[in-house]
Amino acid sequence: MNPLCLGLEVILLGARFCVGEPVLRASDTVCPVIVERSTDWQRALRTERLATAGSPRTDEALSEWLSLRDQARACRTTR
Numbered sequence: 001m002n003p004l005c006l007g008l009e010v011i012l013l014g015a016r017f018c019v020g021e022p023v024l025r026a027s028d029t030v031c032p033v034i035v036e037r038s039t040d041w042q043r044a045l046r047t048e049r050l051a052t053a054g055s056p057r058t059d060e061a062l063s064e065w066l067s068l069r070d071q072a073r074a075c076r077t078t079r
Helices: 003-019 039-051 056-078
Strands: none
Touching: none
């Protein structure tokens, strides 16, 4: 074994005896911010959506947005 590697192991072992084992801190939870829309805005969106022809991509995008909105709300309540 390389003497330099052995010396490094001894230094690390000594540091553990003096300082102790490192304590891992849990990461902070960051919740996304979803802008709350007014009732008038939501009604206008519904009217526009019903006036246009149904599109699978639009429906998928809206369902993803609703899912993200619900996840952000759940995140804020668990913090």
